[in-house]
Each structure stands twice: as structure tokens, then as C-alpha cells.
Amino acid sequence: MSIDYASKIPNNVDLGSNKTLQRALEHWQPRYLDWWREMGPEGSLAHEVYLRTAISVDPKGWAHFDYVKMPDYRWGIFLTPPEEGRTHAFGTHKGQPVWNEVPGEYRTHLRRVIVTQGDTEPASVEQQRQLGAICPSLYDLRNLYQVNVEEGRHLWAMVYLLHAYFGRDGREEADEMLQRRSGDADKPRILGAFNEKTPDWLSFFMFTFLTDRDGKYQLAALAESGFDPLARSTRFMLTEEAHHLFVGESGIGRILQRTAEVMKELRTDDPAALRAAGVIDLPTIQRYLNFHFSVTLDLYGSEVSSNASIFYTSGLKGRFDETKIADDHVLTGSHYDLSVVEGGKLVTQSENALLTLNERLRDDYIVDCQAGVDRWNRILEKGGAAQRLRLPHKGFHRKIGSFAKTFVSPEGEVLTEKTWNERASAWLPSDADHAFVQSLMGRVAEPGKYAHWIAPPSRGIDQKPESFEYVRFA
Amino acid sequence: MATTLLRQHLIDPEVCIRCNTCEEACKPKAITHDRRNYVVDFAKCNGCGDCLPPCPTGAIDTWREVGEAYSVEAQLAWDAVPANAAPAATGAHETGIPDDVARLEEEASRSQGGRAPPPWSAAHPYVGLYARERPAIATVVGNHRLTVEGSETDIRHIVLDLGKCAFPVLEGQSVGVLVPGVDALGRPHHVRLYSVASPRNGERPNHNNLALTVKRVTADLQGNPVKGVASNYLCDAKRGDRIELTGPYGDSFLMPNHPGAKLLMVCTGTGSAPMRAMTERRRRRMGLHEGGRILLFFGARRPDELPYFGPLSRLPADLIDVELAFSRSPDTPKEYVQDRLRARGEDVAAWLAEDDTYVYICGHKRMEAGVLEAMADVCAARGFDWSVRREEMRRAGRLHIETY
Numbered sequence: 001m002s003i004d005y006a007s008k009i010p011n012n013v014d015l016g017s018n019k020t021l022q023r024a025l026e027h028w029q030p031r032y033l034d035w036w037r038e039m040g041p042e043g044s045l046a047h048e049v050y051l052r053t054a055i056s057v058d059p060k061g062w063a064h065f066d067y068v069k070m071p072d073y074r075w076g077i078f079l080t081p082p083e084e085g086r087t088h089a090f091g092t093h094k095g096q097p098v099w100n101e102v103p104g105e106y107r108t109h110l111r112r113v114i115v116t117q118g119d120t121e122p123a124s125v126e127q128q129r130q131l132g133a134i135c136p137s138l139y140d141l142r143n144l145y146q147v148n149v150e151e152g153r154h155l156w157a158m159v160y161l162l163h164a165y166f167g168r169d170g171r172e173e174a175d176e177m178l179q180r181r182s183g184d185a186d187k188p189r190i191l192g193a194f195n196e197k198t199p200d201w202l203s204f205f206m207f208t209f210l211t212d213r214d215g216k217y218q219l220a221a222l223a224e225s226g227f228d229p230l231a232r233s234t235r236f237m238l239t240e241e242a243h244h245l246f247v248g249e250s251g252i253g254r255i256l257q258r259t260a261e262v263m264k265e266l267r268t269d270d271p272a273a274l275r276a277a278g279v280i281d282l283p284t285i286q287r288y289l290n291f292h293f294s295v296t297l298d299l300y301g302s303e304v305s306s307n308a309s310i311f312y313t314s315g316l317k318g319r320f321d322e323t324k325i326a327d328d329h330v331l332t333g334s335h336y337d338l339s340v341v342e343g344g345k346l347v348t349q350s351e352n353a354l355l356t357l358n359e360r361l362r363d364d365y366i367v368d369c370q371a372g373v374d375r376w377n378r379i380l381e382k383g384g385a386a387q388r389l390r391l392p393h394k395g396f397h398r399k400i401g402s403f404a405k406t407f408v409s410p411e412g413e414v415l416t417e418k419t420w421n422e423r424a425s426a427w428l429p430s431d432a433d434h435a436f437v438q439s440l441m442g443r444v445a446e447p448g449k450y451a452h453w454i455a456p457p458s459r460g461i462d463q464k465p466e467s468f469e470y471v472r473f474a
Numbered sequence: 475m476a477t478t479l480l481r482q483h484l485i486d487p488e489v490c491i492r493c494n495t496c497e498e499a500c501k502p503k504a505i506t507h508d509r510r511n512y513v514v515d516f517a518k519c520n521g522c523g524d525c526l527p528p529c530p531t532g533a534i535d536t537w538r539e540v541g542e543a544y545s546v547e548a549q550l551a552w553d554a555v556p557a558n559a560a561p562a563a564t565g566a567h568e569t570g571i572p573d574d575v576a577r578l579e580e581e582a583s584r585s586q587g588g589r590a591p592p593p594w595s596a597a598h599p600y601v602g603l604y605a606r607e608r609p610a611i612a613t614v615v616g617n618h619r620l621t622v623e624g625s626e627t628d629i630r631h632i633v634l635d636l637g638k639c640a641f642p643v644l645e646g647q648s649v650g651v652l653v654p655g656v657d658a659l660g661r662p663h664h665v666r667l668y669s670v671a672s673p674r675n676g677e678r679p680n681h682n683n684l685a686l687t688v689k690r691v692t693a694d695l696q697g698n699p700v701k702g703v704a705s706n707y708l709c710d711a712k713r714g715d716r717i718e719l720t721g722p723y724g725d726s727f728l729m730p731n732h733p734g735a736k737l738l739m740v741c742t743g744t745g746s747a748p749m750r751a752m753t754e755r756r757r758r759r760m761g762l763h764e765g766g767r768i769l770l771f772f773g774a775r776r777p778d779e780l781p782y783f784g785p786l787s788r789l790p791a792d793l794i795d796v797e798l799a800f801s802r803s804p805d806t807p808k809e810y811v812q813d814r815l816r817a818r819g820e821d822v823a824a825w826l827a828e829d830d831t832y833v834y835i836c837g838h839k840r841m842e843a844g845v846l847e848a849m850a851d852v853c854a855a856r857g858f859d860w861s862v863r864r865e866e867m868r869r870a871g872r873l874h875i876e877t878y
Contacts, residue, residue, distance in 0.1 A: 063527035216493075235498075242493030243530035249491045250531070371492060371509060378488075378553060458489060459532040 010076030046474030079232035090329035091315035118158030123194035126182035134441035136451035142470035209248025224318025260383025294397035490533035496525035516543035521659035541578035595732035609718035622778035645751035650720035666704035673755035687747035733764030745837030812848035819852035
């Protein structure tokens with residue numbers, strides 16, 4: 001049987017030379033496509049979408065733009081080319097050559113890391129599958145679909161690792177990825193935030209800005225891994241992830257721009273007046289931000305975690321920008337400061353640096369989020385609005401870690417449960433907020449037209465003009 | 475005179491989301507960031523373009539033509555790419571000076587001490603009618619050598635015909651020359667600015683043409699051998715060749731129309747181009763007996779390297795008073811323009827004291843300090859303060875400096 005597997009599954013890992021692996025992935029491929037048809041973007045199978053497809057991993061070849069029907073998208077396996085003589089950058093194996101096979105003693109840990117990462121990818125596609133019906137423009141619809149196909153490709157990247165390096169267990173895990181469903185009571189996705197709904201575009205933009213940014217930080221930490229195939233996979237995924245962050249940041253930015261315009265026009269910051277004028281008031285945007293930020297912080301896990309310590313010491317998962325940090329990269333005897341609630345007050349506690357790696361990654365993430373929020377605030381400033389958005393305190397509305405049983409306000413005051421609950425409606429989106437945002441979500445799908453509540457982008461995708469037909473409907 | 479515009483790769487901080495993909499892709503490590511911005515170090519960027527496709531936002535695809543590259547520090551402080559630096563790609567016939575050219579002009583006139591208005595009686599200039607994307611097409615109708623054949627310096631008088639293309643220029647304005655092809659890094663060549671050497675009604679009156687004074691560049695400022703791209707392109711141009719022009723540019727270094735105005739000019743080398751244009755304008759109107767005199771200080775290394783030496787020496791004395799300075803002449807002691815200024819100190823000071831005097835300085839940057847110092851000295855000798863006078867003159871549009 002002569003099937004050209006290499007063209008069936010585009011790859012740069014010389015798949016053709018490993019027939020067993022090729023066959024295994026060939027079996028998985030139709031199941032993946034079935035999953036896409038069932039759980040991918042609703043009603044989109046026949047649309048022609050102006051998508052970016054990676055056709056090779058060098059800088060020139062990986063951003064190829066053309067109209068594609070999404071089921072025909074060339075999902076494939078792309079790893080950043082190997083770095084000659086790469087060594088472990090951290091942990092007990094520091095300085096030794098990186099692994100190209102899974103070391104037996106770390107097999108379980110590594111599989112767990114890969115499965116957890118991989119599971120988020122199809123989860124977000126499922127969460128977002130109904131957004132197409134209420135898109136604010138063809139430009140945004142195209143961006144949604146781009147995000148979706150790339151999440152699909154990220155699943156491929158993780159599934160490849162499972163198939164190639166974890167034998168039967170890996171294949172079973174890969175199948176499981178297609179079985180679980182976001183928000184399903186019986187077969188939920190692994191991580192909490194990936195079982196939340198993404199019912200409207202404000203949530204979608206918050207999700208891509210905040211939750212996909214968690215993805216960036218997790219991928220960046222894995223890109224430092226001493227298991228080289230994982231490092232090379234995640235490095236290439238990071239390049240794609242950047243588009244998702246862009247969609248979120250610019251999406252919210254355009255909403256803020258529009259709201260500020262109307263505030264100026266009507267000379268008011270009264271939420272009711274602004275809602276009546278058909279734009280999203282800033283307090284509502286702030287509440288959405290509070291919600292998505294806090295649930296995303298939970299994704300980093302407990303502040304003190306022996307698992308994180310094991311992952312690091314054994315060279316599986318580094319810190320963000322590990323190789324750019326100037327320290328010994330072993331961390332025995334180092335300390336890291338934690339914020340904890342003690343006796344009704346926030347205090348700083350010094351902890352073993354190895355045990356607090358989750359917290360450190362979370363803190364790095366917060367810095368990056370803050371920079372994005374600062375840029376949003378510049379849009380408000382430029383638009384003449386006096387209000388500013390702010391990130392809530394990291395202890396606010398947490399379900400995981402030491403803050404889980406505390407009641408911290410967005411400003412960082414430690415409150416009683418009663419006071420917190422009384423004030424929560426000012427901090428988190430209410431059903432009425434959701435209903436209002438939902439009420440704006442009419443479908444705008446004419447080239448060059450944008451929903452009233454969002455400003456057009458300042459630049460088109462691939463330098464295309466504002467009126468470009470990013471999606472052609474069947 | 476000629477100046478160079480650099481094509482600088484920038485990142486638009488208003489669009490950039492700091493995703494780091496560009497920095498990751500940049501092999502020469504030209505891209506760096508701080509907590510605020512991602513920036514491109516002009517000195518390190520090799521123009522390979524590897525950073526362009528991975529950028530999810532398009533922020534990476536930002537280019538400016540500038541006189542002097544923005545430093546990394548300046549870029550790190552930006553909230554936005556400087557607002558008036560919109561690329562001249564809009565297609566429409568915009569008026570107003572594009573920022574890239576404005577920066578060049580600012581650089582050239584820096585020692586003026588700030589922007590100067592044009593003389594009150596100057597004609598209204600047209601600026602920026604043609605841009606890189608839609609240049610004016612000129613045809614070479616003349617190219618002759620101004621310096622003696624065999625002398626080291628090859629300076630040429632190049633006449634360009636604009637056919638039916640409207641390209642109104644005033645004396646003192648410049649035009650941009652686009653050299654076809656790309657540089658060693660595959661980027662389009664920088665725009666070069668050349669001052670127009672002919673008066674407003676053309677080298678050949680009423681034939682819609684203009685002249686440039688171009689020196690063939692064979693060495694850089696440090697004397698290292700280098701082949702000037704645009705100057706060699708122009709100096710080698712044959713009759714009938716087509717040249718792409720942008721501009722016109724310049725709305726300050728203009729001559730007064732007021733007939734009684736006195737012009738005090740100091741120039742070296744091809745800095746004589748605008749002086750020649752103004753002088754020629756005056757010469758053609760001599761029959762009208764409008765008055766107004768010209769005092770010219772002109773420096774070159776040797777007489778055979780002084781452009782327009784022949785025609786200059788034949789100009790009537792009641793039009794122009796010429797002082798020549800030669801720094802490498804075998805027959806005369808070494809002299810610079812500032813030495814001639816001092817020698818004529820009495821007259822120079824008298825001219826500077828008058829309200830109808832307009833000063834134009836054009837040429838190498840290295841002559842500028844000496845010239846300004848000489849002016850200060852001759853004023854001091856007459857009992858007035860040049861620094862005060864200079865500022866008055868600049869604000870009144872009576873002091874114009876362009877050095878390069």
C-alpha cells in the first residue's frame with residue numbers, strides 16, 4: 001500500500017522513516033477530523049477562510065496566507081529545528097546533553113505535563129464553537145477561526161509526542177483528548193478554566209488575552225525542557241500562540257476605543273447611558289477582566305508545590321526565560337517571596353525557591369498581563385476617558401492555592417466571607433451583565449462592516465484592507 | 475548639496491503585543507525589549523526580514539525614511555511611532571513636508587538654532603508633490619563636468635527635463651532622487667536630496683527643466699574609499715536617461731522676492747547649488763534694475779575644483795561681490811571661507827547690521843563652526859552681539875543654514 005503519508009500529515013520530523021508511528025498517527029487523524037466536525041466551530045465546515053498556514057518552520061515559510069476550508073487545513077507536526085549541542089539549562093542534569101528519548105524515571109511526570117497541556121487545546125476550540133454565529137465582523141470571525149485551527153495544531157503537536165515517545169499509554173491518552181468535552185459533567189476537560197463557557201466576544205477576547213497568555217507562560221516553561229522534542233514542539237507553538245494573544249489584546253483594545261468614543265460623544269460615563277447607546281461600559285469590562293484573570297491565575301496551581309519542584313529539578317519544565325535568568329539554575333537553598341493571608345492580613349513569606357516555582361511563573365505572567373492592561377489604559381487616555389482598568393489583586397476570587405479559603409477584594413483587602421459576598425456583585429460579572437453583553441452580540445458578516453460596540457482594527461491581517469473578505473461563506 | 479535618507483525598520487508600539495516572536499526570530503539580535511516596548515537596533519538590523527512573517531500583529535511591518543536613525547533609547551520611550559511620521563504612501567497629492575524629509579532638513583539646519591520661517595517676501599513653495607510610491611519622471615537632457623577634466627573632484631551640472639509633469643521649484647528647494655535597484659541587503663536605496671541649482675523658471679527658461687549640482691562621491695567623510703550610490707548614478711547618467719524624483723522639499727531656505735533684499739552667502743563645494751540658483755534668478759532680472767546686492771563667500775580646495783568658477787567670474791560686479799577661498803591651491807596660501815569673512819569683516823558686519831540682509835550658509839558641516847565664529851568676531855569688532863543678532867535674524871527668516 002503506497003500512501004504518501006508525508007503529504008497526508010505535513011511534518012518536519014521525518015515521519016516517513018518511522019512506519020509504526022506513521023500508521024498510528026494515520027489512525028488518529030480521521031478521529032481528530034471527526035472531533036473537529038463535531039466539536040469544531042459550528043456551521044463552518046464549508047466556509048473558505050483566509051488563514052495562515054505553516055508550510056515550513058523557517059521564518060519565511062511558516063506564515064503562508066490563503067483561503068482554506070477548515071477541515072482541509074494542513075494540521076501537521078512542526079518542531080523548531082534542533083539546536084546543535086543543546087544541554088540541560090537547569091536542574092540536577094544541568095550541563096548534560098538534552099534527552100531525545102524519555103528517561104524511564106521521568107516517564108509518568110512527563111506524560112502528565114504533556115497531557116495537561118494537550119488537553120487545553122481542543123478544550124478551547126470547544127469553548128468557542130458557538131462564537132461564529134455572533135461575530136462582530138468578518139475580520140474577527142477569521143481571527144477566531146485562525147485561533148481555532150492553531151489550537152487544533154497544538155493538539156497535534158502534543159499528540160505527536162504522546163505517540164512517538166509514550167507507546168501504548170501515549171496512544172490511549174491521545175484518544176482520551178478527543179473523548180473529553182469542555183463543560184461536560186461526566187467527561188470534563190482537565191483544568192477548570194477550560195470548562196468555563198465562552199458565551200460572547202468580550203469573554204472570548206478576555207480568554208485569549210488572559211488564558212491563552214497562561215498558555216504562553218506554560219509553553220515558554222516547557223520550551224526550556226531538557227526533553228528536547230518537547231522543547232522544540234513548544235517553541236514552535238509559542239510562535240502561533242502569539243496570534244491568540246494579539247486577538248485578545250487588540251479585541252479588548254478596540255472595544256475600549258469604541259466605548260471611549262461614545263463616552264466622549266455623549267459626555268457621560270454613566271453605564272446605563274452607555275449601554276443604551278449600544279457600547280460596553282467600562283465597569284462591565286472591568287468585571288469581566290476580574291473574572292477571567294482570577295480563574296486563569298488558578299491554572300498555575302498551588303503556590304507551594306512539590307510537583308513543580310520535581311519537574312524543575314528533573315529538568316522537565318523550566319522557569320520563564322530560564323536561560324536569561326542570572327542564577328545557578330539549580331535553586332537549592334534559594335528563596336522566593338510569597339504573599340499569604342495570615343491572621344486576617346496579607347503578609348510576605350519567604351519560601352524555598354524550588355517549591356514555589358508555580359508562584360514564580362504566575363508572578364511573571366502577572367507582569368506581562370499588567371503591561372497589556374497598561375496599553376489598554378493608553379487607549380482610554382488617548383480617547384479622553386478618565387477611567388482606567390486594573391488587574392485585581394492576585395488573591396482575589398481564587399479557588400486553588402493558599403488564597404482559596406480567603407476573601408480578598410480586588411484592591412487586596414482581606415475581608416470576611418460575609419462582606420466579600422455582599423460586595424461581589426460589584427467585582428464579578430452578574431447574570432444581568434452577561435445578558436446585556438449577549439444582547440449586543442448580533443452577527444455582522446459583511447466585508448468592511450463592524451458591530452457598533454467595537455472599533456475596526458488599525459491594520460488588516462496580512463496587510464489586507466479594511467473591506468477585505470476574510471471569510472467566504474459557502 | 476546632497477543628503478541621505480535612511481530606511482529604518484521600527485516596531486509600532488501601539489500595535490505590538492510584546493509576544494517576543496520577532497526577537498526570537500532575529501538572528502543578528504537587533505530586536506530587544508524592555509518592560510514597555512520592542513525595538514529594532516538600526517545598527518544591528520541586517521534587513522533579512524525573518525522577523526516579519528512570525529509577527530501576529532503587523533506591528534513589525536513599520537518603516538520610516540529618516541535623516542538620522544532613531545536610537546534604541548528613543549524607541550523604548552515611545553507610546554506611538556512619532557505621529558507626524560506617517561509614510562508618504564497615501565497616494566493622494568498631499569502637501570506638507572513628509573516627516574522623513576523634515577527630519578533631514580532639521581538635521582541640516584540644526585546649527586541655525588531652530589526652525590526659521592522663510593523670508594517674508596519669499597514666494598509660496600510647493601512641497602511633497604511626489605513621493606517614492608509615485609515619483610515624478612524626469613529625463614536627463616544635459617550632464618557636463620564643472621570641474622576641470624583630470625582634477626580629483628568630479629562635480630557635474632545635470633539638467634533634468636520634466637516634460638509635462640508639474641514640478642514647481644523655488645531657489646533653495648531640493649528634490650529627492652530615487653536610485654533604482656536595491657542595496658547589498660536587498661532593501662531599496664535611501665532617497666537622496668539634492669538642492670536645485672537653477673532658478674524657478676528653469677535652467678533653460680520656460681522649458682520645465684531644472685539643474686542639479688552633483689559631486690561624484692568616491693570617499694566617505696573619513697576619507698575611506700566608497701562609491702556613492704546616488705552621486706555615481708547621476709554623474710554617469712546619459713542624455714535620455716529617466717530619473718525618478720520626489721519632492722520638491724524645503725519651505726524655509728528660500729530667497730526673498732523683495733528686490734532691495736541683500737543676500738550674504740557662504741558656501742563650499744556643491745553647497746553652491748542654491749547660491750547659484752538665487753544668483754541666476756537675480757542675474758536674469760538685472761534689466762529691471764530692482765536693486766539688491768549679493769555678497770558671496772565661496773570655498774573650494776583648488777580653483778579647478780570650484781563649480782561654476784568660469785560663469786561666476788564673468789558675473790557683473792554690480793550684481794555680486796565674490797570672495798573665493800582655496801584651501802589647497804598651489805599658488806596661494808591656504809585659506810578658508812572664514813578667513814575671507816574676517817578679511818572683509820567691515821563689510822560683513824555692516825551687512826549683518828542691516829535689516830534687509832538675508833544670510834545663507836550651505837556646505838560641509840565642518841565649515842559651519844568656523845563661519846559662525848568669524849561672524850561673531852566681526853560683529854564684536856563693530857560693537858554688537860552676534861548671538862543676539864543671529865537669533866533675531868533667524869526668527870525673522872533672515873538666517874538660513876544647511877550643512878551636511
